[in-house]
Amino acid sequence: MHLREFFTDATVKLPLSSLTGDQILLEMVALLGVDERASETLVKILRRREELGSTGVGRGIAIPHGRSLVVSRLRLAFGHHPAGVQYKAIDDRPVHNFFLIVAPPIEVSNQYLPVLGKIAQFAKDADIPERLAKLTSPADFFALLDEKGV
Numbered sequence: 001m002h003l004r005e006f007f008t009d010a011t012v013k014l015p016l017s018s019l020t021g022d023q024i025l026l027e028m029v030a031l032l033g034v035d036e037r038a039s040e041t042l043v044k045i046l047r048r049r050e051e052l053g054s055t056g057v058g059r060g061i062a063i064p065h066g067r068s069l070v071v072s073r074l075r076l077a078f079g080h081h082p083a084g085v086q087y088k089a090i091d092d093r094p095v096h097n098f099f100l101i102v103a104p105p106i107e108v109s110n111q112y113l114p115v116l117g118k119i120a121q122f123a124k125d126a127d128i129p130e131r132l133a134k135l136t137s138p139a140d141f142f143a144l145l146d147e148k149g150v
Contacts, residue, residue, distance in 0.1 A: 003118055004145045006076040012138040016079040021087045028100040031077040038070035042102055056089025061123045065101035065116060074103040074111045080132055097132045122150045
């Protein structure tokens with residue numbers, strides 16, 4: 001399984017334009033192309049998850065994630081915010097890179113946790129924040145994923 005399989009050009013946004021964490025969640029969910037009601041449900045679930053503890057893992061990266069019946073399969077989106085937004089990350093620094101993960105409550109393929117783990121491992125690579133900051137297109141993002149073998 002490679003992360004690249006779960007992304008399309010439409011689910012990668014460079015740059016994000018929102019100014020707050022809540023707005024970022026709305027902007028990221030919009031990349032999934034779900035209807036308005038499903039979007040509201042997903043944002044509510046993601047906000048609840050953030051209340052449990054920030055998904056800002058440090059080094060300018062956040063991995064908002066959640067499960068909901070409004071999606072029928074695992075869905076991913078990526079966005080980069082050049083200026084960064086305050087997101088209560090564990091290192092108290094602004095977040096520039098957002099990896100969104102949403103999945104149904106029950107998945108036959110059970111990919112949710114492995115994908116979350118792959119993104120977290122990818123985010124730990126020393127050069128990743130700098131490399132993500134230089135992306136100019138979805139093709140650049142996909143090339144980086146391929147290069148890193150994730």
